[in-house]
Amino acid sequence: MTTALITHPACLAHEPPQGHPERSARLVEVLKALEAAEFRALKRESAPQASKAALERVHARDYVEAVLAIIPKSGFARLDADTIASPGTGEAVLRAAGAVIKGVDLVIAGEVKNAFCAVRPPGHHATPNRAMGFCFFNNVAVGALQARAVHGLKRIAVVDFDVHHGNGTQDIFTPDANLFYASTHQSPLYPGTGSADETGIAHNIVNVPLPPGAGGAEFRRALESVILPALTRFAPDFLLISAGFDAHRDDPLAQLRFEESDYGWATGVLCTAAERLCKGRVVSTLEGGYDLDALAASAAAHVRALMAA
Numbered sequence: 001m002t003t004a005l006i007t008h009p010a011c012l013a014h015e016p017p018q019g020h021p022e023r024s025a026r027l028v029e030v031l032k033a034l035e036a037a038e039f040r041a042l043k044r045e046s047a048p049q050a051s052k053a054a055l056e057r058v059h060a061r062d063y064v065e066a067v068l069a070i071i072p073k074s075g076f077a078r079l080d081a082d083t084i085a086s087p088g089t090g091e092a093v094l095r096a097a098g099a100v101i102k103g104v105d106l107v108i109a110g111e112v113k114n115a116f117c118a119v120r121p122p123g124h125h126a127t128p129n130r131a132m133g134f135c136f137f138n139n140v141a142v143g144a145l146q147a148r149a150v151h152g153l154k155r156i157a158v159v160d161f162d163v164h165h166g167n168g169t170q171d172i173f174t175p176d177a178n179l180f181y182a183s184t185h186q187s188p189l190y191p192g193t194g195s196a197d198e199t200g201i202a203h204n205i206v207n208v209p210l211p212p213g214a215g216g217a218e219f220r221r222a223l224e225s226v227i228l229p230a231l232t233r234f235a236p237d238f239l240l241i242s243a244g245f246d247a248h249r250d251d252p253l254a255q256l257r258f259e260e261s262d263y264g265w266a267t268g269v270l271c272t273a274a275e276r277l278c279k280g281r282v283v284s285t286l287e288g289g290y291d292l293d294a295l296a297a298s299a300a301a302h303v304r305a306l307m308a309a
């Protein structure tokens with residue numbers, strides 16, 4: 001069985017103002033890297049648009065309607081200081097969440113082993129009723145609740161190695177003992193959440209903040225000694241990955257020092273854990289990563305490891 005690559009050209013048409021780090025060139029470079037011969041076996045799938053019903057499993061109905069209503073016909077609409085909609089944003093946010101839904105559906109149907117959703121905008125900062133940090137809808141949480149609502153799975157885990165804490169995913173998962181969220185991230189850094197004492201209703205939230213300057217060794221230790229044991233105790237039926245690559249040493253938005261090989265390693269150990277815990281069911285979705293070369297190389301290492309799982 002193979003790995004699915006799920007994307008859509010509409011994800012390129014979300015165009016924040018010039019100079020915004022979350023730009024369409026990010027996805028262009030990721031997709032270019034995944035055109036290499038070694039990725040020929042990927043099952044390439046088109047992302048559908050998420051339905052309102054799927055979004056409303058995660059977000060307040062008023063919020064979903066407000067986001068879709070604010071999309072401008074021309075120019076920009078500002079949802080918060082750095083989360084800015086352009087005319088193409090409406091379809092992009094629906095396709096980004098829809099990609100994760102499609103990944104979950106394909107993996108549970110057994111059509112693919114696992115999946116990578118190459119989408120933007122990212123999602124892990126979006127809370128049930130607030131856009132922030134470049135994020136509109138929480139793509140990974142929409143996928144998690146798809147696995148539960150449509151496929152009847154019970155316990156869903158998200159592991160997030162983006163350099164920023166996924167405050168939105170944590171907010172959504174905190175009150176539900178059958179949802180698990182674990183994150184490595186730089187601290188201090190935006191959005192300021194994610195301390196180790198934020199543990200959820202049932203130790204279903206696991207945060208491992210890393211100090212500026214920490215690198216692959218600290219990342220590997222956090223995964224092996226804290227996150228993987230907690231994930232094993234949680235015993236998920238499905239594993240999602242919030243795959244941000246902005247902890248790379250070349251990334252301009254933060255000061256961690258991960259390398260491509262760290263992302264390949266982490267993906268491998270997460271897939272091995274999933275094999276043991278949940279039949280290898282893994283869906284990963286792109287979050288951050290703002291140095292184009294580092295992003296493309298890191299995403300390639302990540303997908304290579306998904307394919308090898």
Ligand SMILES: [Zn+2]
Nearest residue numbers: 162164246288
């Ligand atoms: Zn990030």
